Amino acid sequence: SKLYPIMPKFANVDALEKHLATRSYITGYALSADDKAELSALSSIPSFSSHPNVFRWASHIVALTGLCVVSGSSAATEAAPSAKKAAEESFDDMFGDDEDELNEEGETAAEAAATKARHERMEAARKLKEEKDAKDGKKKAEKAPEKSLLVLDVKPWEADTDLEAVWHKIKEYKQEGLFWGETFKLEPVAYGIKKLVMTCSIVDALVLVDDITENIEALDEWVQSCTVASMNKI
Numbered sequence: 218s219k220l221y222p223i224m225p226k227f228a229n230v231d232a233l234e235k236h237l238a239t240r241s242y243i244t245g246y247a248l249s250a251d252d253k254a255e256l257s258a259l260s261s262i263p264s265f266s267s268h269p270n271v272f273r274w275a276s277h278i279v280a281l282t283g284l285c286v287v288s289g290s291s292a293a294t295e296a297a298p299s300a301k302k303a304a305e306e307s308f309d310d311m312f313g314d315d316e317d318e319l320n321e322e323g324e325t326a327a328e329a330a331a332t333k334a335r336h337e338r339m340e341a342a343r344k345l346k347e348e349k350d351a352k353d354g355k356k357k358a359e360k361a362p363e364k365s366l367l368v369l370d371v372k373p374w375e376a377d378t379d380l381e382a383v384w385h386k387i388k389e390y391k392q393e394g395l396f397w398g399e400t401f402k403l404e405p406v407a408y409g410i411k412k413l414v415m416t417c418s419i420v421d422a423l424v425l426v427d428d429i430t431e432n433i434e435a436l437d438e439w440v441q442s443c444t445v446a447s448m449n450k451i
Contacts, residue, residue, distance in 0.1 A: 226254075226255065227255070230259070230263055230271055233255065233271050234269075234270050237270035237271060237273075237274045238270050238338075239335075239338065239425075241277075241427055241431075242274075245445075246426060246427075246430060246444055246445040247442070247444045247445075248278065248281055252274075252278050253278070253284065256275060256279070256282075256284060257284075259275065262275045262276070262279075335425055335427075335428070339423070342422075343422055346422075362420045362421070362422055362423075363420070363421045363422065363450065364418055364419065364420055364421065364450070364451050365418065365419055365421055365448055365449065366416065366417075366418050366448070366450075366451045367416065367417050367418070367426065367429070367445055367448050368414065368415075368416050368446040368447045368448075369414070369415050369416065369417065369429070369430075369443060369444070369446065370412050370413075370443070370444050370445075371383065371387070371412060371413040371414075371415065371433060371440055371442075371443050372406060372410070372412045372413075372441045372442050372443075373410065373411075373412070373439055373440060373441060374439065374441045375410070376409040376410045376411070378439050380403055380411065380413040381401075383413060383436065383439050383440065384401045384413055384415060386436060386439075387415070387432075387433055390432050390433075392423075392424060393420075393423050393424075394419055394420030394424045395417060395418075395423075395424050395429070396417060396418045396419070397415070397416075397417045398415055398416030398417055398418075400415075400416075401413055401414060401416075402414045414446070430443045430444070430445065
């Protein structure tokens with residue numbers, strides 16, 4: 218049976234796999250209607266061994282929305298609580314649980330492998346660019362590295378969360394090419410809850426946006442979500 222009987226954006230599941238190799242969501246940096254539409258187009262979720270990125274993404278969207286893919290149908294329906302729980306457990310199993318052995322960086326084996334794969338993709342992209350510049354007769358030193366300015370929205374779980382302390386905690390994360398802003402502000406969300414609005418600048422060739430948002434969301438004792446409000450070249 219075909220995994221992709223309906224093709225809203227991608228010709229097949231292989232195309233979707235390639236698209237998700239460097240992305241957490243179909244478009245942007247947070248859940249959107251595009252994710253639900255693509256999930257609805259799947260007749261079933263492919264295996265992790267054949268399409269790991271689609272499996273990761275689909276399991277994540279199911280866990281977030283409670284939608285599930287019905288075999289033989291292009292429609293996503295509301296899942297029973299047990300179905301959602303099964304999807305979440307499947308997602309947790311893929312990345313390991315809290316009992317998994319951690320390396321020196323505090324990562325599980327699956328997380329370390331994903332980090333290594335991201336860095337290998339970045340290195341391959343850098344080498345390709347250097348080769349192209351060399352063919353075009355350009356010198357790397359003549360061009361300053363491209364940078365971007367990001368505005369991040371960080372939402373807490375509780376209204377009484379000390380967001381200034383969270384800001385300081387976030388800034389403890391260091392990475393080559395990442396520079397945190399020196400100020401922050403608080404903006405109301407709803408029901409007395411405020412969000413932390415902060416900035417950072419990155420060297421595009423050295424830092425992936427997902428590296429930043431995933432490390433912030435890893436502070437899940439205080440942080441509910443982290444989204445990119447804006448991203449501009451500087």
